[in-house]
Amino acid sequence: MELLIGSYTVGSDSEGIYRVNLDLSLGSLAPATLSSAAINPSFLLRHPHLGIVYCVNEISGSDDAGRVSWFELNPDGSCAFAGQVASGGQDPCHLAINKQASLLAVANYTSGSLSLVAVNSDGSLDKPQYVQSHADRWLERMNRKARNRARQQAAHVHSTLFSDDGQSLFIADLGSDEWLCQKISAQGQLHPPLIEIQFAGGTGPRHFCLSNGGETAYVVTELSNSLATINLLADGAEITHQQSCLGDYKGFSEAAEVQLSQDGRFVYVSNRGADSIAVFAVVEGKLSQLQVVSAHGRHPRHFLLVPGYLIVASRDDNRLILLKRDAQSGRLSSLPVAELELPCPVHILALD
Numbered sequence: 001m002e003l004l005i006g007s008y009t010v011g012s013d014s015e016g017i018y019r020v021n022l023d024l025s026l027g028s029l030a031p032a033t034l035s036s037a038a039i040n041p042s043f044l045l046r047h048p049h050l051g052i053v054y055c056v057n058e059i060s061g062s063d064d065a066g067r068v069s070w071f072e073l074n075p076d077g078s079c080a081f082a083g084q085v086a087s088g089g090q091d092p093c094h095l096a097i098n099k100q101a102s103l104l105a106v107a108n109y110t111s112g113s114l115s116l117v118a119v120n121s122d123g124s125l126d127k128p129q130y131v132q133s134h135a136d137r138w139l140e141r142m143n144r145k146a147r148n149r150a151r152q153q154a155a156h157v158h159s160t161l162f163s164d165d166g167q168s169l170f171i172a173d174l175g176s177d178e179w180l181c182q183k184i185s186a187q188g189q190l191h192p193p194l195i196e197i198q199f200a201g202g203t204g205p206r207h208f209c210l211s212n213g214g215e216t217a218y219v220v221t222e223l224s225n226s227l228a229t230i231n232l233l234a235d236g237a238e239i240t241h242q243q244s245c246l247g248d249y250k251g252f253s254e255a256a257e258v259q260l261s262q263d264g265r266f267v268y269v270s271n272r273g274a275d276s277i278a279v280f281a282v283v284e285g286k287l288s289q290l291q292v293v294s295a296h297g298r299h300p301r302h303f304l305l306v307p308g309y310l311i312v313a314s315r316d317d318n319r320l321i322l323l324k325r326d327a328q329s330g331r332l333s334s335l336p337v338a339e340l341e342l343p344c345p346v347h348i349l350a351l352d
Contacts, residue, residue: 112155
């Protein structure tokens with residue numbers, strides 16, 4: 001299995017996007033090779049139909065500092081730079097593309113905005129056709145109780161996902177403690193929210209995934225290090241449960257990534273500080289915590305579920321860690337089966 005690894009290049013020894021081969025039969029990781037140079041390619045996304053890979057260039061400094069780049073995939077797994085557009089804000093941190101491959105959503109963390117970018121038939125991008133600022137939404141909620149004044153000093157759009165039919169966009173705003181759903185117009189613009197979930201102050205919704213049927217969202221909240229279950233209803237949505245991802249750990253920690261197993265039976269969350277992976281079973285629509293295991297690396301910002309394994313990107317220990325995963329029970333091995341040194345890895349994309 002071929003993997004591409006995104007990284008932070010500023011302040012590290014990384015040069016950009018790396019290529020790694022994972023042998024699923026042996027449980028081994030081949031040494032990394034540079035796939036393409038890039039500045040802070042901290043999130044990667046593949047075009048659903050073409051040999052094109054997109055990355056954010058997480059850059060700040062001005063309102064138009066952020067960039068989105070795209071690359072053509074070569075047969076050997078290397079990437080050839082093909083183009084770049086403005087992200088519509090500062091520090092783009094997340095990308096999503098609709099199934100029709102006609103629209104790309106970009107979350108700009110520092111500027112607290114999201115952009116919609118038209119995707120051309122060859123996979124190239126136009127400049128943002130629509131930019132939505134969340135500054136006014138943040139102002140409406142700035143006086144909420146328990147707001148984390150160090151981390152929630154402004155809106156911080158952290159991630160988005162398209163609905164299965166491509167007609168709606170789900171949005172997590174860490175700075176405003178909100179999770180939204182907005183319809184997309186025929187012109188590629190966003191209508192006012194259909195769904196507005198307002199979390200308690202200091203919660204910080206970061207990433208989320210949708211159940212296979214699209215009726216449930218699992219939202220990981222960075223600042224409270226918890227996992228929320230949201231039921232999507234015909235006339236709205238509601239939080240039905242919210243629980244810690246830390247097990248018995250009592251120290252400082254912030255949650256990062258959340259993923260659902262392909263069969264929809266298990267949810268996984270990474271915890272930075274506790275440096276662990278939490279495993280939850282989905283039982284009749286409810287979550288039950290099965291296990292919390294060591295990530296065996298500091299700051300597990302991202303991970304990826306692959307057949308038989310979970311692979312962790314440990315940013316602060318500069319390595320990938322491979323944990324064995326039992327598909328039937330959902331449980332992870334307590335010890336790694338393989339490790340690989342790599343400078344400042346923060347995102348993992350499977351090409352196979």
